[in-house]
Amino acid sequence: MSAGRPWSRRVFLSGLLGLAAAGCESDDERDYQPDYAIKPAVGNQALRFSSPFHPPASLFRVYLPLIDHLNRQLSPVQIKLEAARDYETFEQKLYYRNLAFALCNPYQMLLAEANGYRIFAKMDDDSAYRGLIVTRADARIDKISDLAGHVVCYPAASSLASAMLPQAFLFQNGVDMRRDLDNRYVGSEESTLMNVYYGKAAAGATWTAGWHRFQREEPAKAAQLTVRWQTPSLPGYGLVARDDIAMETVTRITDMLVALKQNPEGRRLLEHMEVGGFVATDHGAYAEVLAFLKTFNDTIRPIALP
Secondary structure: OOOOOOOOHHHOOOOOOOOOOOOOOOHHHOOOOOOOOOOOOOOOOOEEEEOOOOOHHHHHHHHHHHHHHHHHHHOOOOEEEOOOOOHHHHHHHHHOOOOOEEEEOHHHHHHHHOOOEEEEEEEOOHHHOEEEEEEEOOOOOOOHHHHOOOEEEEOOOOOHHHHHHHHHHHHHOOOOHHHHOEEEEOOOHHHHHHHHHOOOOOEEEEEHHHHHHHHHHOHHHHOOEEEEEEEEEOOOOEEEEEOOOOHHHHHHHHHHHHHHHHOHHHHHHHHHHOOOOEEEOOHHHHHHHHHHHHHHHHHOOOOOOO
C-alpha cells in the first residue's frame, strides 16, 4: 500500500443498512457477474472498476457498453466491471485498494487520494452535482423548519451531494441535523426515495442524477413525490486510478474518455450513461470541495477529512 495517510475506518462505520442486490442475468452481462467480495489488491489480473453511482443491476446495464469500448482499445489490458452492494461496501473496496479504477463522489475521491489513488478525470457538468430534498407531494411541509422532529433519510453519511450538501443547506436555514432531525442512512438513493414514498420518512436527500433515475425507473411512485429544495452545486463525480497502475494506461483511458464527445459512437455512449462528457483533471479541481468539507466538519458533524 502507498505510504499515504491511512483512510479512516470511521467513514465505513456510518450505520448503513446493507441492501440485498440483484445480480446481472442477461446474456450480454454473463462475463461481468457482480463481485461483492473484499479481496487483496490484484497484480496481473483484469483491472477492476466500480462505482456507487448506480445500484448493482443498473450499473452493468449503464456502464458495460463503455467498458467494452475501452477494452477494445486497451487490449491486452482489460477492465472488469464489478458491483458493490451499497456505499459502505464500495468504500471498503477503495480502502483495501481492491479497485484499479473507480468513479466516485468528490469526498470519496479525496479520501482515496490519501490512500494511494490519483484523480485523473471527472464528469464535466458540475452544475448537476447538487443535493435535492424530496418529500411526498401531499406532505404538509411548506417551510424548512417543518422538518424539525421528523425522520430524514440519506443514502450514506459519506454521500456528498445526497447527505452533506443537504445537511449543510438545512443548517444554514435553521435546522440542525444533530439536534432537530431523526437521521437515517439507508444505503442507496432508491431506498431513500422509497422511504419517503411509503411515508417512513418526512423527507429524503438525493441528488439530480439519483432523482432523474428514480423518475425514469419508478414513474408512478416519483409522481407522488416532489423536490422541495435544492442545494448549491460543487465539482462533481470523477475518476481515480490506483497508484500502481501504469501511467501510460491511465493516460490512454483519459484520452478515450475525453474523446467520447468527438465521435458518434462516443456520443451514443455518453447519452446511454446520461453523462455530458468527461474532462481530464487532478486534485486542484476539488479545492472548493476541500473547503466545504472542512467547514462541514467544524459546523455540522464530524467527518474523516482528507
